[in-house]
Amino acid sequence: MRLVIAPDKFKGSLSAPEAAEAMARGVAAVNPDATIDRVPMADGGEGTVTALVAATAGRTRQATVAGPLGEPVRAVYGILGHGRTAVLEMAAASGLSLVPMARRDPTRSSTRGTGELIRHAISQGATRIILGIGGSATNDGGAGLGQALGFRLLDSDGEELAPGGGDLGRLDRIEAPDASPIADGVEILVACDVTNPLCGPRGASAVYGPQKGATPEMVERLDRNLSRLADVVARDLNVDIREIPGAGAAGGLGGGLVAFAGGRLQRGVDLVIEAVRLRDRLQGADLCLTGEGALDAQSAFGKTAVGVSSLAREMGIPAIALAGTIGEGAEAVLDEGISAYLSICPGPISLDEAVRRGGELLERATEQAIRIFRAGRDRP
Incomplete structure (x- = not known):
């Protein structure tokens, strides 16, 4: 048998x-x-790195990156055993579990560390990234990730925006880097099992903001700010992320990965089935x-x-x-x-x-x- x-x-x-x-x-x-x-096996959520490393006889790597509130954290990711594929969990860098209950504030928490983790994996030779985006502490639409990848998010005075979704309302323009760390031939696959859009009553802020510490007033502000981000991304990067199914995942990181990293959103278990x-x-x-x-x-x-x-x-x-x-x-x-x-x-x-x-x-x-x-x- x-x-x-x-x-x-x-x-x-x-x-x-x-x-x-x-x-x-x-x-x-x-x-x-x-x-x-x-x-x-896994579905792209918690445990995906452990499962895929074991299933493919891979290995783990560590990188020190910025945590959700800026303090350094040691994040673990995997390199699969049958190629140059890295598997990452955004929760390892930007997860809600990294923020004590009393300090949870999605107006300040950033996805910068997730961008830094992607950069580290690419620097180690990965040409394919599988990224699980469950368990986030953030509501910044992937702005921090974009900044880590070299994009400049500027206000009307040409000053860089502060970390977190709370400052996005001041966004005036986005300047792309001359050379992206995500070179041609590097593929970013995003394990995403929700279909929430970026904004609105089913969007990132309204649905997931409260569990990250957002008050009703914060939810309204964060939703307006993500709408502003979508407008500027469409104008400056020529990418429309507002209505993409799954763009609202992980506080809008789903949309941010499409805009700043050319990511493709796919059902998590399908990605894992292919990877193993x-x-x-x-x-x-x-x-x-x-x-x-x-x-x-x-x-x-x-x-x-x-x-x-x-x-x-x-x-x-x-x-x-x-x-x-x-x-x-x-x-x-x-x-x-x-x-x-x-x-x-x-x-x-x-x-x-x-x-x-x-x-x-x-x-x-x-x-x-x-x-x-x-x-x-x-x-x-």
């Missing part, structure tokens, strides 16, 4: 590589002769095992387990998903590629216990999944 094991993380309990190992142990307990290809060459690794497999912390109605819209299983179904390979919890509407995933799903919990159990025993429970559930699969395949 040949299997591909391709889970996402079980948040708070197991990283994707740890989940893959636990599932491999479950398979081996039933079929020690099975050929197993472990392919830790999952299609090639599924060739000839008898079964695909995937999983993540929870399956529910929302899982059908771009979650890792569904993305993996959809590809497996396309290739005629059954896929079983294992999850920590099965939520309302989870049956929708059966229409999207998952052949069957199972909870790893053996009965009523507290969340704390499930998290603590995650590896053990996942291993045991995998054993049962393999027994069920073999029973169906081996029947006369």
Whole structure:
């Protein structure tokens, strides 16, 4: 039997590589002769660097960059093992988790460190960047990133704007650098699973600003400022980012990456599937095992387990998903590629216990999944 094991993380309990190992142990307990290809997965959010480095036998790198409020932070990113692709998480440089609750202020927080991280990866020879943009502390439309890449954001007196979305209302013009650090041939792919535009009631400020510390007054100001940024970008850079689906992601960083870095916004799990060459690794497999912390109605819209299983179904390979919890509407995933799903919990159990025993429970559930699969395949 040949299997591909391709889970996402079980948040708070197991990283994707740890989940893959636990599932491999479950398979081996039933079929020690099975050929197993472990392919830790992600959807572009937290854990993407860890998963892709493990799945491709890559390596990690570190760089000191500006944090959201300007203090230096040590950010980790990955270099994949099968080429010159770097995988970055903007949260490592510009993430909300880097800012204490009492200091959260999206009028001041900047994406400069994310731009510096991109520059560092390119300086190390990367010609392809995969960037996950979840978990941001910022609402600056990628202005800080643009400044890190050499763009000058100037007021009417020719002075550089201060960091953060709060100063964008004074933006008068943008001057592009003579030579961009993103040279021809460098590709920037952005893992983006939201469709919010840059501005308006569904835009970056209104939808995500409050969770970053924005008051209602700040939200109105930040939204006006992003609208100003969109106007100047359209005039000076000839790029219209206002209505691009996903431009509002990460406080407008989605739009900023298009404007300042030529980035392309794509569904996160699709980027990861391509990066780990999952299609090639599924060739000839008898079964695909995937999983993540929870399956529910929302899982059908771009979650890792569904993305993996959809590809497996396309290739005629059954896929079983294992999850920590099965939520309302989870049956929708059966229409999207998952052949069957199972909870790893053996009965009523507290969340704390499930998290603590995650590896053990996942291993045991995998054993049962393999027994069920073999029973169906081996029947006369």
